[in-house]
Amino acid sequence: MAEEIEKRYDPSAIEPKWQQKWAADPALYAAEPIDCGKPKYYVLEMLPYPSGQLHMGHVRNYSIGDALARHMWMRGYNVLHPMGWDAFGLPAENAALKNNTPPREWTLSNIAAMKRQMERLGLGYDWATEVTTCLPDYYRWNQWFFLRMYEKDLVYRKKSKVNWCPECATVLANEQVVDGCCWRHETTLVEQRDLVQWFFRITAYAQELLEGLDKLEGWPEKVRTMQRNWIGRSEGTEVDFKVRGSGETIRVFTTRVDTIFGATSVQLAPQHALVDAFTAADPALKVLVDELIEQQKKAREAGDLGAIEKHGVATGRVAINPYNGQPVPIWVANYILADYGTGAIMSVPGHDERDFEFANKYGLEVRRVIAPLPESEEAALPFTSEEGVLVNSGEFTGLSCSDAQILMQVVAERGRFGEPKVTFRLKDWGVSRQRYWGTPIPMIHCETDGLVPVPDEQLPVVLPAQIEITQQGGSPLGRVADFVNVTCPKCGGPARRETDTMDTFVDSSWYFYRYTDAKNSSAPFDPATAQYWFPIDQYIGGVEHAILHLIYSRFWTKVMRDLGLIKNDEPARRLFTQGMVIKDGAKMSKSKGNVVSPDDMIAKYGADATRMYALFAAPPDRDLDWQEDGVAGVSRFLARVWRLATKYAPVARAARDQAAEAPTGIALKLLRKLHQTIAKITLDFEGRWHFNTCVAAIMELVNEIQAADAQLAAGEVPAPAIRELLRTLVLLLAPLAPYLAAELWEELGEEGAVLRATWPVSDPELAKEDELEVPVQINGKLVSVVRVPAGSDAKTIEAAALAEEKVQSRTTGKTVAKVIVVPGKLVNLVVK
RNA sequence: GCGAAAGUGGCGGAAUUGGCAGACGCACCAGACUUAGGAUCUGGCGGAGCAAUCCAUGGGGGUUCGAGUCCCCCCUUUCGCACCA
Numbered sequence: 001m002a003e004e005i006e007k008r009y010d011p012s013a014i015e016p017k018w019q020q021k022w023a024a025d026p027a028l029y030a031a032e033p034i035d036c037g038k039p040k041y042y043v044l045e046m047l048p049y050p051s052g053q054l055h056m057g058h059v060r061n062y063s064i065g066d067a068l069a070r071h072m073w074m075r076g077y078n079v080l081h082p083m084g085w086d087a088f089g090l091p092a093e094n095a096a097l098k099n100n101t102p103p104r105e106w107t108l109s110n111i112a113a114m115k116r117q118m119e120r121l122g123l124g125y126d127w128a129t130e131v132t133t134c135l136p137d138y139y140r141w142n143q144w145f146f147l148r149m150y151e152k153d154l155v156y157r158k159k160s161k162v163n164w165c166p167e168c169a170t171v172l173a174n175e176q177v178v179d180g181c182c183w184r185h186e187t188t189l190v191e192q193r194d195l196v197q198w199f200f201r202i203t204a205y206a207q208e209l210l211e212g213l214d215k216l217e218g219w220p221e222k223v224r225t226m227q228r229n230w231i232g233r234s235e236g237t238e239v240d241f242k243v244r245g246s247g248e249t250i251r252v253f254t255t256r257v258d259t260i261f262g263a264t265s266v267q268l269a270p271q272h273a274l275v276d277a278f279t280a281a282d283p284a285l286k287v288l289v290d291e292l293i294e295q296q297k298k299a300r301e302a303g304d305l306g307a308i309e310k311h312g313v314a315t316g317r318v319a320i321n322p323y324n325g326q327p328v329p330i331w332v333a334n335y336i337l338a339d340y341g342t343g344a345i346m347s348v349p350g351h352d353e354r355d356f357e358f359a360n361k362y363g364l365e366v367r368r369v370i371a372p373l374p375e376s377e378e379a380a381l382p383f384t385s386e387e388g389v390l391v392n393s394g395e396f397t398g399l400s401c402s403d404a405q406i407l408m409q410v411v412a413e414r415g416r417f418g419e420p421k422v423t424f425r426l427k428d429w430g431v432s433r434q435r436y437w438g439t440p441i442p443m444i445h446c447e448t449d450g451l452v453p454v455p456d457e458q459l460p461v462v463l464p465a466q467i468e469i470t471q472q473g474g475s476p477l478g479r480v481a482d483f484v485n486v487t488c489p490k491c492g493g494p495a496r497r498e499t500d501t502m503d504t505f506v507d508s509s510w511y512f513y514r515y516t517d518a519k520n521s522s523a524p525f526d527p528a529t530a531q532y533w534f535p536i537d538q539y540i541g542g543v544e545h546a547i548l549h550l551i552y553s554r555f556w557t558k559v560m561r562d563l564g565l566i567k568n569d570e571p572a573r574r575l576f577t578q579g580m581v582i583k584d585g586a587k588m589s590k591s592k593g594n595v596v597s598p599d600d601m602i603a604k605y606g607a608d609a610t611r612m613y614a615l616f617a618a619p620p621d622r623d624l625d626w627q628e629d630g631v632a633g634v635s636r637f638l639a640r641v642w643r644l645a646t647k648y649a650p651v652a653r654a655a656r657d658q659a660a661e662a663p664t665g666i667a668l669k670l671l672r673k674l675h676q677t678i679a680k681i682t683l684d685f686e687g688r689w690h691f692n693t694c695v696a697a698i699m700e701l702v703n704e705i706q707a708a709d710a711q712l713a714a715g716e717v718p719a720p721a722i723r724e725l726l727r728t729l730v731l732l733l734a735p736l737a738p739y740l741a742a743e744l745w746e747e748l749g750e751e752g753a754v755l756r757a758t759w760p761v762s763d764p765e766l767a768k769e770d771e772l773e774v775p776v777q778i779n780g781k782l783v784s785v786v787r788v789p790a791g792s793d794a795k796t797i798e799a800a801a802l803a804e805e806k807v808q809s810r811t812t813g814k815t816v817a818k819v820i821v822v823p824g825k826l827v828n829l830v831v832k
Numbered sequence: 833g834c835g836a837a838a839g840u841g842g843c844g845g846a847a848u849u850g851g852c853a854g855a856c857g858c859a860c861c862a863g864a865c866u867u868a869g870g871a872u873c874u875g876g877c878g879g880a881g882c883a884a885u886c887c888a889u890g891g892g893g894g895u896u897c898g899a900g901u902c903c904c905c906c907c908u909u910u911c912g913c914a915c916c917a
Binding site: 008221222225226229230232234236252253254255256267307308310335336337339340341344345346347348352353354355357423425543546613616617618619622623624625627629630632633634636637639640643683684687688690692693695696697698699700703773774775776777779780781782785817818819820822825826828829830 | 835845847851852858
């Protein structure tokens, strides 16, 4: 009875025991010095926002990263596997309002809670490198970088229309506006306001950010495509149209200057500067234009700008096409965007779908200036292909579209009415936030000296601790007199501190560099150390960060490189985006009531079973359907491993000094399976990352060993073979179920930490089968299976197949027209 | 509308290079053990059929000795982009 209880697999006893041991031995998961002589491997999972609770998505993300890190440790690498906290942000302020808890306190206690959860999960992080972005020793370097970027003219201020979320009471970046609503408040419409904002000049790197994507072969194509779309490079031409009877010109951007002889109007965005001039003199026009603005705003808010019904207003003014001197009417239209290109276009209804639709609606002329190539039959307008020849285009008639574009650009430049132009959709990164819980922007406003950067030696500009958080607009810091009132570093006179704080995406843009040298108090990090660890070998996280975080991180890396801090151009060599965790076909959410708590799973099944299920239930790049019965199944499997290992542990221990003999019989069979399993799992870790099949392979191995239980018990398998089986099984399990592996490693009498043991190597000779089952098909249909010795040649296999009974009965009286033998694979007889 | 990914038993999924479809797990069924239990072990488990066999990887065509895998057309789902001139 007592013995029975002792033998039961009890993760709630094993796991806390090892958790304590690991906590007492920080060197276990610590990165080694950069001169340790081992090859380095930097595995990184995206740092979480400290909400206070891990969710299953985290568990999945970190289980993948931890398995990889452990595998690499066992492969002899110097592994950096850090963790940190994306600790600034609005929820802390909301919590302060709700519970009257200071944001700092709230955040730090959440961090403590989540760290406990991570430790309970047995995740092997190097906590000595922990980064918490809301602490001054981290965010002072945000400020430092801000100043360096200010010096390089990569930071500037401008008044701009900003996305304002009434719920957050702050400005949002374009990237944070989803379908016209706030990314955090999916039902709150974003408003447009005019504010002076700080910007990072990310567009200075637009071209390099785009080109770099081609070299990021270790990144998912999907992410690269999304970034390409976001950057939105477009090559074209800018052309000036003179406004008749005034000195004004309208500059338009077009990718199809070759169609300009077909331009039958010029269209301005309702916010275009010239429109203001027109409406100033014409109140009736202003009413109509305001309507267009209103329509555009509504469509933008509704998130379907693309579906807006086209409306336009004729201004009564006329512009002159510089290529042929022809007058065209000037319109204002609601489908022209003020913030793209020049905010004005030439409308060519004959060769553009949108212009065609607009022209039809308002009865504007549709003119053909491109004819399809002879072999193309389709000639109907609008004809938008670039495979064509110019017609009705004056001196350019007869040229191909591509030749015409080049020549017309030359003509424009010579005539000083236009030039080639590359336009990007990417906008500069607005980083100002009118919030408290973020990095203070290190600038001072002085009446005498204007904008004055905070001198480096005054960093960090520390967030005041005592502050009243309210929901009123404007920055909370503005109400803290001690913070705001400073002396100007230049003239010593009274001045005001900047009260905006930085977007939290600043924090996450470079945190992974800080991990390499987290305690450095004189620099953001030591360049030599960063050069050793970078680029990150494997970055793992959710695809929801494909644009925001990952494009800012790439930008920041290039800026740091140009500051001479690092040598790498890109932060991460390989990126892996794991799938979502869903339940009952839907993303886990409180509103759907389908949230599964990691704590509950751990309490019920243990951390090993929870983690292993997260790896087993689906390949890591796909969505994972959480089924608790599946966790129970993995738990049962681990219990089976436990019983098997503990049952034969005494035999294995006793065999430690025994020499192994060449295995035969059942021992050979089991060792063969073992070495096949080693090969499969090693391959999966190296390339495919299908941890679900890794787990399945280990299950198969255990099933086979267990099926031989009677022989094992009867002593038919030599003790050294039993030892090799169990010991290797534990090694294979170590990255996936670290607690159980540690416990069984000790149980088997093995020395040291299993994490420091060497990853097993498959012996190809031992893994090889000596007899093969070869399927035999007749006309492609399976008929039978023959057994032949491994390595048999085609002739032998063919003879064996033809001699097979079922094959005989089906071929007698018929002709075997052809025999296909794929050695080791199959035999197919073509029978007539 | 454009682009990408996916579609395989009751469920999650496997099949890595064109070569035995359904590994492994869950659920379910039967049995064993039993101080009766949501423990463990054994066996079964795509569909039809007593069977031999036949059918089967979203649907339809094709290439091939052979197709879940390659090609063409279509359907569905998910994701991304969408007046970007």
